[in-house]
Amino acid sequence: MNAPTAQTMRAVRMSAPGAPVTLMEIPIPACGPRDVLIRVRAAGICHSDAHYRSGRSPVHPLPLTLGHEIAGDVVAVGADVTGLPVGTRVALHYLVICGTCPDCRAGREQFCRTGLMLGHFTDGGWAEYIVVPAWNAVPLPDAVPYEHGAVMMCSSATSLHALRKGRLQPGESVLVIGAGGLGMSAIQLATGLGASQVIAVDRDAQKLALAAQFGAISVSAADRTVDEVVTAVREASHGRGVDVALELVGSVDTVQVSLKSLAPLGRAVVVGLNHIAVPVDSYRDIIGREAELIGSNDHLRSELEELMVMASTGRLDLRHVVTNTVPLDADAINGVLDALDRHAAPVRTVIVP
Structure with missing residues (x-):
């Protein structure tokens, strides 16, 4: 050349x-x-x-x-x-x-x-x-x-870095909020790193169908409140919640879903760009579960x-x-x-x- x-x-x-x-x-x-x-x-x-x-x-x-x-x-x-x-x-x-x-x-x-x-x-x-x-x-x-x-x-590199920031261990469960370009990589990477279960949340039925092809349990957020999505995620995780949640959208609702869906000692990793203040129930969402809210950049x-x-x-x-x-x-x-x-x-x- x-x-x-x-x-x-x-x-x-x-x-x-x-x-x-x-x-x-x-x-x-x-x-x-x-x-x-x-x-x-x-x-x-x-x-x-x-x-x-x-x-x-x-x-x-x-x-x-x-x-x-x-x-x-x-x-x-x-x-x-x-x-x-x-x-x-x-x-x-x-x-x-x-x-x-x-x-x-x-x-x-x-x-x-x-x-x-x-x-x-x-x-x-x-x-x-x-x-x-x-x-x-x-x-x-x-x-x-x-x-x-x-x-x-x-998209793939940002997802891998976020999973590393979340300290994902083999056998742990992962929630991926946003089944777009980052989310599809995150689902595959989480599986490749040994996740026992991957749950994908999105409003788009076609993206959720593709997520399911990669082995994720799909949860629709269409026409659902934060609490309704969290309930669906907890049902999919057998009532316990997830160990690592990746927030890839950048909205108030999705950050709240990532926190409220955590199991004890869970880690919510926020990736989506969002300049809006997010209300957090510090006791129920973080202190009571000894959970973590983590930022992931690049x-x-x-x-x-x-x-x-x-x-x-x-x-x-x-x-x-x-x-x-x-x-x-x-x-x-x-x-x-x-x-x-x-x-x-x-x-x-x-x-x-």
Whole structure:
């Protein structure tokens, strides 16, 4: 594979909060001595991207190329880069870090003092090319399609990190609230990590049917109150409640369901973005059960390497999760973002430039 001969590329960019993203022609980024230039083959559309476009989660500097779930081919490398020859298939860790601050040295790169997230605070992958530090490029096994590799960089990795934060042990039960892209990965990963039972909650009957195919007990939240959903979860868990609950939606109701569904010593891990205060009955929901409410943010590069092994050996199967592809077209991408805003999108849509 050769480096591009053209000087410009197409990119879908955000220019202002609340405005549609637009297709622009911009320069192909320069490759520094420790960087690699990637020809993007697949870039996911995440619910976070809908939050960015709406302004619910600030993006800067603008205009900015969105997209943080990225896979492609190495087409050029910097002078100081070794071990990533041109032609290597890779997926990209979306946290660009310094590598030298105390958090980076301790393996907590999501808290890097100067860290930048691709597609949020520096240009992302809704483009034909992207430049990243070589450290961010994780080799993608031949058995894993680009589309799956891209989605693994956020939805699968975030789910794995949340399960690790929840300290899931073999034989414990897991509740997954939200059976979208993150949820489908979470169900499979929880099973692969030895969960004795996985319960999935969602309003969408089709997503619950897919969750059931992956072995989850499906509980519908459609037209049900928080207490009614909790009762259904407890019935599914034989009255005890669950050991680990993953909240992947980001609403007041779903956070409450995650807490109220816990067994004694249970851990509720909140992943979904939500800026609204959530009322908590500290005695009944936390103190009385010695339960825990845990935040989970991003993931680690080491977890991406773990995911590659799981995907290449079939323990993580995204064939039924990546349900749609669209071209690098602003109208098509805006349509997916609109559907995500309405909570009416397919499980996962991937851009194929």
